Amino acid sequence: MSETELPTPVERSMMQQAQSQSLADYARAYGRRLRSGDLGAIPIILGLVVITVIFQNLNENFLTPRNMVNLIVQMAGITVIAIGVVFVLLLGEIDLSIGYVSAVAAVLVALLLRGPTGISGVGRLMERLGITEPFNWWMAVGMALLLVALIGMVQGLIITRFQLPSFVVTLAGLLVWNGVVLILIGAGGTVIIQDQVIVNIANYFLPKELVVNDATLPVNTSWLVGLTIVVIFAAGRVSRWASRRKRGVSTTPVVIIVLEIFLVTLVTTVIIYICNLDRGVPLVGIIMLILLTFFSFLATRTRFGRYVYAIGGNMEAARRAGINVTRMRVTVFMLSSLMAGMGGIVLASRLRSVDTAAGGGDLLLISIAAPVIGGTSLFGGRGRVISALLGALVIAGVNNGMGLLGLSAGVKFVVTGLVLLAAVLVDAISRRGRAQSGLA
Amino acid sequence: MTENGVPILQLSGVSKSFGAVQALTKVDFEACAGEVMALVGDNGAGKSTLIKGIAGIYRFDEGEVLFDGQPVHIHSPRDAAQLGIEIVYQDLALADNLDVVANMFLGREVLQRPFRLDEAAMEESALKTLDSLSVTTVRSVRQAVAELSGGQRQAIAVAKAVMWNSRLVILDEPTAALGVAQTRQVLDLVRRLADKGLAVVIISHNLHDIFEVADRITVLRLGQRVNLYKTAETNQQEVVHAITAGKLEHVPGMASL
Incomplete structure (x- = not known):
């Protein structure tokens, strides 16, 4: 990471540049994408926020x-x-x-x-x-x-x-x-x-209590599923980062990876919490998530x-x-x-x-x-x-x-x-x- | 330099006709290791037909093709690739939406487990190839090709071609759409390919570029080879004359019987 301090980035070879993607580089690349019109998920997230605010105001x-x-x-x-x-x-x-x-x-x-x-x-x-x-x-x-x-x-x-x-x-x-x-x-x-x-x-809906041999345990299965989701996501990100670092090719800054894992944990927690206030986490939500993960993997x-x-x-x-x-x-x-x-x-x-x-x-x-x-x-x-x-x-x-x-x-x-x-x-x-x- | 070159590809007396149209008539052609051979000629002179024959897209009707001195039959682009013949087409054949690494490995991806792409390995060797060609203008190999300039795209297309232990690289009008500075970069790159020991064939209408980079010049006219020059021993007027009014050995435009 300290290599970004080098004064003449133009003269560094591609190999050297690749190893030194700092947070600043990452932010610059992101800014470049935005300016060139590649807005990614930003419009849709804004749209979701707008929809939520409007409908919540109209009907609580x-x-x-x-x-x-x-x-x-x-x-x-x-x-x-x-x-x-x-x-x-x-x-x-x-x-x-x-x-x-x-x-x-x-x-x-x-x-x-x-x-x-x-x-x-x-x-x-x-x-x-x-x-x-x-x-x-x-x-x-x-x-x-x-x-x-x-x-x-x-x-x-x-x-x-x-x-x-x-x-x-x-x-x-x-x-x-x-x-x-x-x-x-x-x-x-x-x-x-x-x-x-x-x-x-x-x-x-995922049961909020686990029944084993007629004994009811206070184990909410949805949290087990949530934990699995977060662990799989984090393991994927970290192992990818580690293997790329070992090879000496460009890696996502650690801060970004930590941020991503934090966001996934937050979203998962909030969704599971809200669902548990009602009937629980719907099975079909998990099926949807598995299919999305599988086909994202297939695509990328x-x-x-x-x-x-x-x-x-x-x-x-x-x-x-x-x-x-x-x-x-x-x-x-x-x-x-x-x-x-x-x-x-x-x-x-x-x-x-x-x-x-x-x-x-x-x-x-x-x-x-x-x-x-x-x-x-x-x-x-x-x-x-x-x-x-x-x-x-x-x-x-x-x-x-x-x-x-x-x-x-x-x-x-x-x-x-x-x-x-x-x-x-x-x-x-x-x-x-x-x-x-x-x-x- | 020509005297030192070992012929990698030799064509002797190749002909090709499409129905009644004789596109090539008993053409001789060679490309040597460490040498840049230019292929020039007016529109319809048979340059593309010759290249497509070498690439395995067409089959020559007659004549002999030697690769490393051995007679070979190139029946498909795959045969050509197996021999180490790579062609950089004029329209580059890059997918804009994919990044540099994905384009360089398109169709020849490295796999990690049975299904999974080994991105790290591909990125590593893409970087090595670009480094070895001293391509330093590309900001990141994870940029989409859509974000690159014409010269950078050409450099990527060339790098893609030389990455596979290729022996002979054919460049079709590599500088046609480029500005002055970018043309300079690409010509330097072409020279470096030859200096690495590859045989390079360059097709161009721009004689200025050709005189800058080529060691020898093959002139085609109406499907026949009218002249073979050493760049050092000729000048642009002479080549232009050969392109427009070079002496034909065979009656043009007739299928030989």
Whole structure:
């Protein structure tokens, strides 16, 4: 760190410079990014603060523990679907089929759980195949996710094989899968989900007491989970820092790492505390967190993620670098369908049923709007997995707040639309900032 | 210097036609270790076709390709890369949104465990390569390429090409979009590549640059090699004349039967 005192930084070699990233260097680099229009998560955090202040002032129930827990459960399904959308947007593509693909997965799970009864086509098919028992939950989920992944693969293959815009192919998919959902549900109109595991996905809360052999221990499991989260995060940061330092390549200043760990601890503690004032930490919140962590890792630390960014940034460069662009694109469309399927199951779990409205309404649009509001560019190559969470939080927050105020669906749409417009404008203006500083 | 150079790549009598259009007619070409060979010619002279043939994007219809004195068949860009032939294209083929390290390793990432990228190792060797080429103008290898100037991007593209034990580096119009100072940096870099013992081929329309950096100049005209000069023994007028009115040995534009 003391190397920053050297008088002539220009003449130092890259190797020397790399080892000496001090807090000042870090701050300078950050300032440079800001000035060039790369605002990162700042607009969205400001937006969240504004939303919170406005709704809390209009209705004091907004910030209550009960409503915060509701918010987590409300945003979970959208977040999961939006994670897949992030990858599609990173490629510079779009997937309009995700709404009804999520419904296909939900309907399949519900029908497979109901088993071989003659009421639905799926039930009759099961009968004909000689299946006598309903599927158990993991078989139903596995089968449904496998099928929606196949849907994504077919759409991806059509897009790449015939060089069609993903917009058109997935628009066709939107219609087709909407139809398939209606056909699958059949005349009944609503399929109830009774499997306890599936219902628990969105309706279970981490117990505040631990029951072991009929003895109730005063151990709040949510704090154990919280501790695990903080420890894993801190261990990841510290081990990365240590290994980079050992290699002698640039490291994040220690102060920043400590600050990051402190912030994660603070946020985790506050959220768990608030949730425990109400029903407890929702299981679906933990599921959401695990998926976000996994896909963030996939996007930033693996070859797969690197290639997604490369293709979104410059497809020709990726091709010349020997990347199998076609296979990558097909895989991302599969991923998008798969995440839509998971999100659909979460949404169905919350309602404990699937009906003909599943996957419709504004689900598709808010699932695509979420990552964009969260800062992922529609033009490919720029964005982060966490934007799915941030955007979903904004959208669910606005919806939830206006619900408390008793505003009509019309007003909700107008406001959500304006939020989306604001997010896209921020993206466009920051692009112009990059262009003006010669960095576009 | 030419006399000392060992030919790394030798093409003799290569031809290539696209349907009725004869793009190259019995062209001889060589690139030697430690030497900068310039490839010049007017538009349509066959420079790109020749380069793409060497890169394995096209196959030559006839003629022999020797690499290190051994006959080779380059059927794909991968074959070329395996021999140690790297090409820096005019449009650079960098992904703007990725940082310098990610671009230099694109398609050849170093992995730590089965799935995980070894960022530290990649950063380390990227720094080493840039240092060895005396590229000091880049502020940080963790900067996105979008933040770099044209000259810096060119330097990164060249560094990317030489990082893989390459023996022959082909640069397509490396100074075309650059200002005076940046052109200077890139030409210095080209010279350093040759001084490190690589064979360098540079394609350029700018004769001033070529006379500054090249040891020999191959002139193509209408798909044929009309002349091979030593830079020290010629001048710009002579080369310009060869480009526009050099004597052709074969009837141009006809597929040979």
